[in-house]
Amino acid sequence: xxxxxxxxxxxxxxxxxxxxxxxxxxxxxxxxxxxxxxxxxxxxxxxxxxxxxxxxxxxxxxxxxxxxxxxxxxxxxxxxxxxxxxxxxxxxxxx
Numbered sequence: 543x544x545x546x547x548x549x550x551x552x553x554x555x556x557x558x559x560x561x562x563x564x565x566x567x568x569x570x571x572x573x574x575x576x577x578x579x580x581x582x583x584x585x586x587x588x589x590x591x592x593x594x595x596x597x598x599x600x601x602x603x604x605x606x607x608x609x610x611x612x613x614x615x616x617x618x619x620x621x622x623x624x625x626x627x628x629x630x631x632x633x634x635x636x637x
Contacts, residue, residue, distance in 0.1 A: 543608065553612055560607035562597055564616065568609070569593045571616040596621075 544558040560568070572580070572587035585592050599605045610618035 555617070556611045557608060558611070560597060560600065560609045560619075564609060565590070565594050565597060567611075567614070567616045568597070568619065571619060 544556070547555045547557060549555060569587075569590050572583075572593065580587065585596070587593055587596075596605075597607065600607055604624050606622040608620045608622075609616045
């Protein structure tokens with residue numbers, strides 16, 4: 543997936559699948575969040591290893607990750623996480 547979108551203020555946003563090369567950008571994005579916003583996240587993303595693990599999880603197919611970038615900087619992160627139970631593999635949660 544790779545799509546370019548121009549916002550009303552003319553900002554160009556690239557929306558694409560997250561790649562292994564996004565570890566540092568993803569870590570910087572999460573570090574930029576206010577501490578009170580980070581409190582709502584399920585994982586401790588202040589640990590770079592957790593950020594790397596999130597990207598590696600894509601390999602199993604149980605998670606699809608998408609990022610939005612402005613000037614090569616991640617400004618949004620989304621995931622579609624599929625249920626691991628065989629009879630519910632068609633069910634996913636958007637995060």
